[in-house]
Amino acid sequence: MSKVTWKAGTMLYPLPPVMVSCGTMERANIITVAWTGIVNSEPPMTYISVRPERFSHGLIKETGEFVINLTTDRLVWNADFCGVKSGRDTNKFALPGLTAVKASAVSAPMIDESPVNIECRVERSILLGSHEMFIAKIIAVNVNEKLLDAKGVLHLEKAGLAATAHGKYFALGRQVGSFGYSVRKR
Template sequence: MTKQDWKPGTMVYPLPAVMVSCGNTPEEYNIITISWTGTICTNPAMCYISVRPERHSYDIIKRNMEFVINITTEQLAYATDWCGVKSGKNVNKFEEMKLTAGKASVVKAPIIEESPLSVECRVKEILPLGSHHMFIAEVVNVKADERYIDPETGRFQLDKAGIMAYSHGFYYALAEKIGRFGWSVKKK
């Protein structure tokens, strides 16, 4: 097998494609689509999003120090893409995409009701890194759609929601499960 050298770039894929909601009042509510997001700590539960400072949501998040990461699905694919290419300076993304701004339990930023999972976050630190600034946040609450909670085990079944991912300019439905954590070493 031969491999080519490429210039340094962001080629760690696939990534989640999430809609981040922000704002303290309905007049300020906005949605930004982000794929540069992830978990950074278990205890306390922490995650991050990376945002360009020139994006409309950047100032809203920096001013309020809160946001919500809303997991997206195949049904939300169009809205996810649309909210990533349109600016909240010019349009109300909730209205245009017919999304419902719901009440979060801990933060003032809204959740997106149509999302199967909404992760409420409070910013702890902002790291300027170059083209993007990383918002490091503590997870202060998670709102899970009861349709995806197994009534017998209480386990959240995100795989049943039809979640999607982003990879190098394209959105993908996630494929079938091929294993589970620890399955490679499980005794038979």
């Protein structure tokens, strides 16, 4: 296979275009980020990276908390809007279809329409250059009960989650394997 070498860049795809709610119920905002992921299992920890000039950056620095709200194919328009408009002059919870609800453990609101809301408390931050990475403990996870079966097993594949790759949004498709299937005994 022939390859062309490009200069170093952010080419790790696909990514989750998550809507991060921050601030408080009285002064809330939403920022969409794709720079997010899991960094630790015990304790469960995640991160988001936010440009310091963003309105949400100051809210997260002030409260030390945020909620990662997973985006579905039906919420992609909202996620895109929340990523390109500033909370300095736009109330993003006033958008059609987005409802702020009280979180169980943090001051930041959750987005009710999101199938999974991950409540986070910042442990430390690292200024990396263009972005500041907020490394946070996952304090609580809220799941839409419609995604649970009678035994309480989560069926996240029914949520219609979205991904982003190179400036485009995609609905996640069919399952092509499962963890450990390559070595599982038949």
